[in-house]
Amino acid sequence: MxxxxxxxxxxxxxxxxxxxxxxxxxxxxxxxxxxxxxxxxxxxxxxxxxxxxxxxxxxxxxxxxxxxxxxxxxxxxxxxxxxxxxxxxxxxxxxxxxxxxxxxxxxxxxxxxxxxxxxxxxxxxxxxxxxxxxxxxxxxxxxxxxxxxxxxxxxxxxxxxxxxxxxxxxxxxVPAAKPEDIRRMINRISNHTKTSLSEEVQKEIITFSDSSFRDATKLVEEMSTVDSDKKTVSQLMGGDANTEDLLQLLIKKDRIALQDKIEALVNRGANFTVILEQLLTKAHTRLKEKTAGAETREHLKLIKLLQQAYKEQRFTPIPSLPLELVFIEYCLS
Ligand SMILES: [Zn+2]
Known part of the structure; x- marks a missing residue:
């Protein structure tokens, strides 16, 4: 490791x-x-x-x-x-x-x-x-x-x-790792492994590491084993296709399919902070496309739930839990 x-x-x-x-x-x-x-x-x-x-x-x-x-x-x-x-x-x-x-x-x-x-x-x-x-x-x-x-x-x-x-x-x-600290760490490890990570990937690692050297190193390790020029951390950790699927299932309120999907993501060791970020970004884009009506109010509710889950992500011992709660609450509403 x-x-x-x-x-x-x-x-x-x-x-x-x-x-x-x-x-x-x-x-x-x-x-x-x-x-x-x-x-x-x-x-x-x-x-x-x-x-x-x-x-x-x-x-x-x-x-x-x-x-x-x-x-x-x-x-x-x-x-x-x-x-x-x-x-x-x-x-x-x-x-x-x-x-x-x-x-x-x-x-x-x-x-x-x-x-x-x-x-x-x-x-x-x-x-x-x-x-x-x-x-x-x-x-x-x-x-x-x-x-x-x-x-x-x-x-x-x-x-x-x-x-x-x-x-x-x-x-x-011992303060939380600063972005420049993590960047120094990425460079230090890259010198040892003789690999280089693109500027985009380095920025993603800094964002997704939650100010932790341990989490950042894990991402550096994972990104060093894939062709980093073609892949981003977001793709590696969540997968764009995955979050689009998740969003569609959420909108359809298909709770059983959502639960299966979460289980699959847990088994793959997916990063739920990244998934929540991607879901929020996609939901936000959809919000801007809509103007008014019941559908918008419904969508607004979903964004608020996702936003809440994102905040809670830092403090949960079960990484998939905040997202699971979004599913349950939204599907029941
Ligand atoms: Zn000595």
């Missing part, structure tokens, strides 16, 4: 400009804190940044010419961290290891010195998922960590992290 294969290996390569500058500033101004909290939306590079910080602190041969320790990427420590095999770097998924036992295990081990690196680094992802007991145990460790231990916590939900934990961490705010 491109997102794994082409993760930035150095701080200079980080696509998120704000985080890049923040990490440089932290590393340029010792002493280094013993606890960090990375907070920001999904897919914006929190885990990547955590690993880079772990690498910068443990690299055996960092390049210091720019004022901060830039990981060399080739020493034993860098290599082990990149491969995920370092005995001193621990990555814990807070969502699946929520209980106090996980933190107890850390506490039992933390006082032993690192096996090879200078620092033992504990990266706890989705830290807001920990139970209250687990947080309380973690808090004690954060208050008096051994000199060789560093915690890097990451969360998408800052408000759910207890204030007592937050106040003991150096905060690193």
């Amino acid at each position: 491109f997102y794994q294969t082409f993760r930035p290996l150095t701080i200079a390569e980080l696509d998120n400009e704000v985080v890049k500058e923040r990490l440089k500033s932290i590393l340029t101004n010792p002493p280094i804190a013993h606890a960090f909290l990375l907070t920001g939306p999904k897919g914006t590079g929190k885990t990547t940044s955590a690993r880079l910080l772990a690498k910068a602190l443990n690299c055996q041969n960092p390049d210091t010419t720019k004022g901060y320790p830039e990981p060399c990427t080739t020493c034993d420590h860098c290599q082990a961290i990149q491969k995920g095999t370092s005995p001193d770097i621990f990555e814990i998924d807070g969502a699946s290891h929520r209980k106090i036992e996980t933190i107890r295990e850390i506490i039992e081990q933390i006082h032993f010195p690192p096996l090879s690196c200078q620092y033992k680094v504990y990266i706890i992802d989705e830290v807001h998922m920990l139970t209250t007991e687990a947080f309380n145990a973690l808090l004690k460790t954060l208050e008096e960590p051994p000199a060789h231990a560093i915690f890097i916590l990451a969360t998408t939900e800052f408000d759910k992290v207890p204030a007592t934990i937050r106040s003991r961490c150096t905060l690193i705010t």
Whole structure:
């Protein structure tokens, strides 16, 4: 997968400009804190940044010419961290290891010195998922960590992290990816893969990525495997013919056919944000062609439902749900 294969290996390569500058500033101004909290939306590079910080602190041969320790990427420590095999770097998924036992295990081990690196680094992802007991145990460790231990916590939900934990961490705010950040990432990956994506496709990727590097990388990967000169992301993700079909079925209020169509799209892994955008564009064009009458009022209702679904798309755990609700509500009306 491109997102794994082409993760930035150095701080200079980080696509998120704000985080890049923040990490440089932290590393340029010792002493280094013993606890960090990375907070920001999904897919914006929190885990990547955590690993880079772990690498910068443990690299055996960092390049210091720019004022901060830039990981060399080739020493034993860098290599082990990149491969995920370092005995001193621990990555814990807070969502699946929520209980106090996980933190107890850390506490039992933390006082032993690192096996090879200078620092033992504990990266706890989705830290807001920990139970209250687990947080309380973690808090004690954060208050008096051994000199060789560093915690890097990451969360998408800052408000759910207890204030007592937050106040003991150096905060690193990870903003959503900006268009220019995503463009830089596309160029970086294209240099690795020796492929180039057309300007139109690059713009589409920026639009459809929802300010997430992960989603953008997925699109770059998919577009790199098709003949990108002939195809657009819209065609790949939704398919023009598909949305025209959908719109016709909607107008006919054919609920059974619509449900079949949705199932087929789900199975194909279609991007429902793109489909909704295309449906809205087509419905809007039709609206401009009409002037008055009952048919227009009906069409207006459909556009409002689609618009609502498009807004809700960002917050649903089931990508096809907002569109399914449009179908049901419109067919029942
Ligand atoms: Zn190194």
